[in-house]
Amino acid sequence: MEQVFTDEYFMKKALQEAETAFEKGEIPVGAVIVVNNQVIARSHNLTEMLNDVTAHAEMQSITAAAHFLGGKYLKECTLYVTLEPCQMCAGALYWSQISKIVFGARDEQRGYLSMGTKLHPKTAVVSGVMAQEAADLMVRFFANRRK
């Protein structure tokens, strides 16, 4: 039987969120949080619209998922995010004790890997899922902005 709920399946939903951010003139990053193959939170970057550096896609999804679950720990959850999380978001994910993070494109400059941010020891990480699609959207966004 074909597996429906793959990492690509949920990353496509995160990419749809990133496209919504793109259309709003926001740096195009999207995220969803999944538990038992159900999407319980979806969000996209809103730092410009909200005038708030904390309004990254991941931060919003962490808050929304905790609200849905009625508890602040995301121990059975997976975050799908189109871009590697930054220090702030990785720090929030550390506190959440999330089970798994799946991200798309690397952020060599500001991503948590280059910056050395620690995740929770119980958190598994998968990277590079639909990375090209996520990176293409970023490149297109910054090319438009330079025009």
Added chain:
Amino acid sequence: MEQVFTDEYFMKKALQEAETAFEKGEIPVGAVIVVNNQVIARSHNLTEMLNDVTAHAEMQSITAAAHFLGGKYLKECTLYVTLEPCQMCAGALYWSQISKIVFGARDEQRGYLSMGTKLHPKTAVVSGVMAQEAADLMVRFFANRRK
């Protein structure tokens, strides 16, 4: 002439916020953000009440200060916080390009210094302001909780 608006003056306001957190059963951390000697944001930890790991005092004050200023950068601002910021909060402060951070007690285990989080190169840091008062409040909180 005596200087009124010292770091201690504003840290006392952050400590008042921490005491409010204490009374609510929250880990007692408080913060204020100041620009031109005016307090433009004040907050305390609300992670339990909001069921949200992102609801640290600093995060709330960053959002509130940006809202007050009508812009997301806190370039002329000083944050006073009773406890050394964590990875998440230091990461948010990095994005905010805040001018100055004044914190009270060290957090040897989870603070940004031990964790290696990078602040913005333009951000100055002062530590240890009313550290004993901040640390005493934490000790009293955890002693109560163990009872």
